Amino acid sequence: MSQSGLLSTAPGTVAEANAEAFARLDAADPWVVDVRLARDAIPGYTDRLVLTSGAPMPWTSYQGGQREALIGGALFEGLAASREEAIAGFADGSIQIGACHDYGAVGSLAGIYTASMPVFVVENRSHGNVGFCNFYEGKEPRRLNYGCYDEGVHQRLEHVNNVLAPVVGEAIRRQGGVALKPLIARALRMGDEVHSRNAAASVLFNREILPAVLDMVGEGFPGVRDSMLHLAENDYFFLRLSMAAAKATADAMVVPGSTLVSAMAFSCRGFAIKLAGLGDQWFEGPPPIHQGKLFAGHTDDEITWMGGESPITETIGLGGFAQACALSLQDYQGGSPEVMIERNMEMYRITHGENSTYRIPLFGFRGTPTAVDARKVLATGILPVMDVGLAGRDGGQIGAGVIRAPRECFEMAMTAFEQRYGAQ
Amino acid sequence: MSQSGLLSTAPGTVAEANAEAFARLDAADPWVVDVRLARDAIPGYTDRLVLTSGAPMPWTSYQGGQREALIGGALFEGLAASREEAIAGFADGSIQIGACHDYGAVGSLAGIYTASMPVFVVENRSHGNVGFCNFYEGKEPRRLNYGCYDEGVHQRLEHVNNVLAPVVGEAIRRQGGVALKPLIARALRMGDEVHSRNAAASVLFNREILPAVLDMVGEGFPGVRDSMLHLAENDYFFLRLSMAAAKATADAMVVPGSTLVSAMAFSCRGFAIKLAGLGDQWFEGPPPIHQGKLFAGHTDDEITWMGGESPITETIGLGGFAQACALSLQDYQGGSPEVMIERNMEMYRITHGENSTYRIPLFGFRGTPTAVDARKVLATGILPVMDVGLAGRDGGQIGAGVIRAPRECFEMAMTAFEQRYGAQ
Numbered sequence: 001m002s003q004s005g006l007l008s009t010a011p012g013t014v015a016e017a018n019a020e021a022f023a024r025l026d027a028a029d030p031w032v033v034d035v036r037l038a039r040d041a042i043p044g045y046t047d048r049l050v051l052t053s054g055a056p057m058p059w060t061s062y063q064g065g066q067r068e069a070l071i072g073g074a075l076f077e078g079l080a081a082s083r084e085e086a087i088a089g090f091a092d093g094s095i096q097i098g099a100c101h102d103y104g105a106v107g108s109l110a111g112i113y114t115a116s117m118p119v120f121v122v123e124n125r126s127h128g129n130v131g132f133c134n135f136y137e138g139k140e141p142r143r144l145n146y147g148c149y150d151e152g153v154h155q156r157l158e159h160v161n162n163v164l165a166p167v168v169g170e171a172i173r174r175q176g177g178v179a180l181k182p183l184i185a186r187a188l189r190m191g192d193e194v195h196s197r198n199a200a201a202s203v204l205f206n207r208e209i210l211p212a213v214l215d216m217v218g219e220g221f222p223g224v225r226d227s228m229l230h231l232a233e234n235d236y237f238f239l240r241l242s243m244a245a246a247k248a249t250a251d252a253m254v255v256p257g258s259t260l261v262s263a264m265a266f267s268c269r270g271f272a273i274k275l276a277g278l279g280d281q282w283f284e285g286p287p288p289i290h291q292g293k294l295f296a297g298h299t300d301d302e303i304t305w306m307g308g309e310s311p312i313t314e315t316i317g318l319g320g321f322a323q324a325c326a327l328s329l330q331d332y333q334g335g336s337p338e339v340m341i342e343r344n345m346e347m348y349r350i351t352h353g354e355n356s357t358y359r360i361p362l363f364g365f366r367g368t369p370t371a372v373d374a375r376k377v378l379a380t381g382i383l384p385v386m387d388v389g390l391a392g393r394d395g396g397q398i399g400a401g402v403i404r405a406p407r408e409c410f411e412m413a414m415t416a417f418e419q420r421y422g423a424q
Numbered sequence: 425m426s427q428s429g430l431l432s433t434a435p436g437t438v439a440e441a442n443a444e445a446f447a448r449l450d451a452a453d454p455w456v457v458d459v460r461l462a463r464d465a466i467p468g469y470t471d472r473l474v475l476t477s478g479a480p481m482p483w484t485s486y487q488g489g490q491r492e493a494l495i496g497g498a499l500f501e502g503l504a505a506s507r508e509e510a511i512a513g514f515a516d517g518s519i520q521i522g523a524c525h526d527y528g529a530v531g532s533l534a535g536i537y538t539a540s541m542p543v544f545v546v547e548n549r550s551h552g553n554v555g556f557c558n559f560y561e562g563k564e565p566r567r568l569n570y571g572c573y574d575e576g577v578h579q580r581l582e583h584v585n586n587v588l589a590p591v592v593g594e595a596i597r598r599q600g601g602v603a604l605k606p607l608i609a610r611a612l613r614m615g616d617e618v619h620s621r622n623a624a625a626s627v628l629f630n631r632e633i634l635p636a637v638l639d640m641v642g643e644g645f646p647g648v649r650d651s652m653l654h655l656a657e658n659d660y661f662f663l664r665l666s667m668a669a670a671k672a673t674a675d676a677m678v679v680p681g682s683t684l685v686s687a688m689a690f691s692c693r694g695f696a697i698k699l700a701g702l703g704d705q706w707f708e709g710p711p712p713i714h715q716g717k718l719f720a721g722h723t724d725d726e727i728t729w730m731g732g733e734s735p736i737t738e739t740i741g742l743g744g745f746a747q748a749c750a751l752s753l754q755d756y757q758g759g760s761p762e763v764m765i766e767r768n769m770e771m772y773r774i775t776h777g778e779n780s781t782y783r784i785p786l787f788g789f790r791g792t793p794t795a796v797d798a799r800k801v802l803a804t805g806i807l808p809v810m811d812v813g814l815a816g817r818d819g820g821q822i823g824a825g826v827i828r829a830p831r832e833c834f835e836m837a838m839t840a841f842e843q844r845y846g847a848q
Binding site for chain 2: 204210220327365
C-alpha cells in the first residue's frame with residue numbers, strides 16, 4: 001500500500017466515488033417527522049430484540065457496563081424476570097442482540113434499544129432513507145445507556161415512554177415535521193457542536209414545536225406542561241436528534257469505490273469504522289485514545305468503555321469537527337480555546353471537503369471539515385477527534401472529554417479496500 | 425491636564441472611587457419584575473411627556489428622524505390630532521420632551537416613550553435602584569424608534585400595548601421575576617453580545633417564562649399563543665431587557681471622584697457620556713464615528729443619526745465589549761472574526777477591570793472588559809466601540825455596524841472632572 005499513491009487526487013474511480021459520497025452527505029436534508037415505538041418504526045424489529053452500540057458481537061464478548069446495560073434492557077422490556085434469566089436468555093439466543101447501525105439506528109453510549117422504546121424517525125428528504133435514535137434519559141448520571149439499571153432508571157425510562165415521547169411525537173406530527181439541518185446550522189452559531197453541547201439546539205427545537213405545544217395545552221392534551229418543563233431543563237435533549245440526523249445523512253454516503261468514512265462507533269471491546277465504498281463491513285481496532293475531564297471525586301482509572309455511536313455526528317462534520325463553534329466546552333470536557341481551535345483546524349487535513357451548510361463563525365463561516373478520508377488519516381497520521389461523555393467502571397457518567405479513533409481501523413479498512421478495488 | 429498624571433494608579437481618591445464604582449457595577453443583580461405603563465412605573469412621568477434619546481435638548485434642536493419620531497410619539501399617544509398640532513405643542517411646551525436617562529429609562533435609537541407605553545421594570549437587587557426600557561416593535565424596518573410613523577407602525581405599537589405586554593407582564597409576575605444576569609452570562613456562551621445579537625437571550629428568556637405561559641394558555645388567558653409566537657420570531661426582543669438591565673447596573677456606579685463612564689448615548693446632534701464621579705452631567709461631542717454594513721439597496725450617504733441609548737450595554741461590558749462572543753455578527757454588521765477579536769481585546773486597555781460574571785469563551789472565559797476609564801481613553805487614544813443598528817435618512821433601519829465614541833466627550837468630561845476635583 002503506497003502512501004503517495006493513496007493520496008493521489010488524479011481523476012479516477014476513487015476521486016469520483018468520493019466526490020459523489022461527499023455530495024450526498026452535503027446535500028442531505030434530515031427532517032424529524034415522527035416518534036414511534038422501535039417495534040413499529042424500525043424495519044425488522046422483533047419483540048425480543050435488544051440493540052446495542054458498536055460492531056455486532058456474540059453475547060459472550062460483551063463485558064462491563066455494556067453487558068450490564070444489555071441485561072438492564074432485557075429487564076426493562078420484561079424479556080426476563082431476573083438478572084439470571086436475562087443472562088440465560090442472551091446465552092441461549094431467546095433474547096436476541098443486534099447492532100444499532102444494522103437497523104438504521106444509532107445508540108448513545110451503550111445504546112440500548114428495546115421494542116417498546118420510542119424512537120425519533122428522521123427522514124433524509126434528499127435521499128429517501130430514514131435514521132432512528134431513541135430518547136435522552138435525562139441529566140441523572142445513572143442511566144441505562146451508562147450501564148445502570150435500578151428503580152430510578154426504570155421510572156425515568158417509563159416517563160419517557162409514557163409521557164414525554166407521546167407529547168413530543170404529537171407536536172412533531174402537528175408541525176408536519178421539523179427540518180433539522182437549518183436548526184443545527186443555527187445552533188453552530190449559538191455555541192453548540194451538537195455532540196457534547198446541545199444547549200442552543202435543544203432550546204431552538206423546543207421553539208420549533210411551540211405552536212403545536214400551545215395548541216395541545218389549550219386542548220388539555222395530557223402531560224404537555226410536564227414534558228415542556230422537562231425539555232426546558234435538559235440541554236442534552238437534542239443530541240438524540242442530531243445523532244438521528246447524522247445517521248440519516250451518513251447512510252446516504254454508500255458509494256462503491258469511496259474511501260470516505262461513513263460510520264464511527266465503539267463497543268466495550270473497541271472502536272470500529274465503515275467506509276462508504278465497503279458497505280456494511282466494520283473495521284475494528286482497539287478502544288479509542290482519550291483525554292478528558294472527570295467530574296469531582298472521580299479518577300482516570302475509573303474510565304471504562306461501554307460503547308458509543310454518537311461519533312456519527314463527527315462522521316458528518318459536527319461534534320469534534322465543529323469544536324471551534326463550542327468553546328464553552330472547555331469547562332465541561334477540559335482543554336483551552338487554543339487547543340480546541342487547533343484540533344478543529346487539524347481535521348481539515350483528513351477530510352474530503354467543507355460542509356456547505358454547517359459553518360464555523362470563528363473561521364469566517366468556513367464550512368466544517370467534513371467526511372474523513374481514510375487515505376488522508378494514514379498519510380498524515382492525524383486521527384479523527386470526537387467529543388464524548390465518559391462512563392465509569394461502576395456505571396454512570398463520570399466526566400467528558402475528547403477521544404481519537406485508533407489508526408488500526410483505518411489501516412484495516414484500506415487493506416480491505418485495496419483487496420476489493422485493487423491498489424490505488 | 426497631565427496625561428501621565430491621569431493614568432496614575434497610586435492609591436488615592438480616584439483609584440478608590442473607581443474601585444468602588446466598578447465593584448457596584450460588577451455586583452449588580454438586575455431582575456425584571458414587572459411590565460407596567462410608563463405613566464404608572466416611571467417616577468415623575470406625566471401624560472403629556474414624550475421621552476427621547478440623548479442628552480436633553482430644546483425642541484428646536486431636534487432634527488431629521490429624531491424630530492419625526494417625537495412627532496410620531498405625540499400622534500401615537502393622541503397628544504395631537506395632526507402633525508402640525510404636534511409641532512405646535514412641542515414648540516409651546518404643551519407637549520413636553522424629556523431625556524430618557526433622566527427618568528431611569530433608556531431608549532433604542534430615537535428612543536420614544538409615551539405615557540401609555542408599557543415598560544419593563546428592572547430592579548437591581550444588590551443596589552435597590554430600578555431601570556426601565558420599553559418594548560421592541562418587531563422586525564419590520566419601519567418603526568417609531570427609527571423615525572417612522574404610519575398606520576403599520578401604529579398598529580404594531582398598539583399590538584405591543586394591548587396584547588404582547590399584558591401577556592409578558594403577567595408571565596413575569598407569575599414567575600416572581602426573572603434574574604437577567606445569569607441569563608445574559610449564559611447568552612454570552614451562546615453567541616450573543618446582547619446588543620446587536622440577542623438570538624440566544626431571547627429564546628432563553630422565553631424559556632424562563634414558559635411555566636407561567638403554559639399555565640396561562642391552560643386558563644385561556646387572552647393573546648398568549650399569539651404573543652409567544654411573536655416572541656419566537658423576534659430574535660431582537662431581549663435587547664430591551666439587556667438595556668434595562670444595563671441601565672439598572674450603570675446607575676449604581678455613581679460615586680464621587682470616579683473617572684469611570686456611567687452612560688454613553690447619542691441624539692441626532694451628537695454623542696454624550698456621563699462620568700460616575702460627575703452625576704447627571706452630560707459631556708457632549710460630535711456624532712459617533714461609524715463603520716457598518718448596509719442592507720441591500722442602501723448607500724453610505726443615507727446613514728443618519730436619530731439617537732441611541734443602547735450603548736448602555738457597552739457601558740457595563742457587553743455589546744462591542746463582548747464582541748468576541750458573537751462572531752456571527754460578521755454577517756450582519758460586517759467585519760471579520762480577526763477584526764472583531766482585536767477590537768474586543770483593545771477594550772481591555774481602556775477599562776477599569778474584568779467582569780466577574782460576563783465572560784468570553786474564546787478568551788478562556790476571561791471576564792469582559794468592563795467600565796471605561798475616561799483617563800485611559802485619553803491616554804491611549806482608543807475609543808470605546810459599540811455595536812448598533814444604522815438608521816436611514818428617510819427613516820427605518822438600513823443596516824448595522826460598529827461606532828466609536830468621539831474623543832471630545834472624554835476630553836470635556838476630564839476637564840470638568842479636574843475643575844471639580846482638581847488635577848489628578
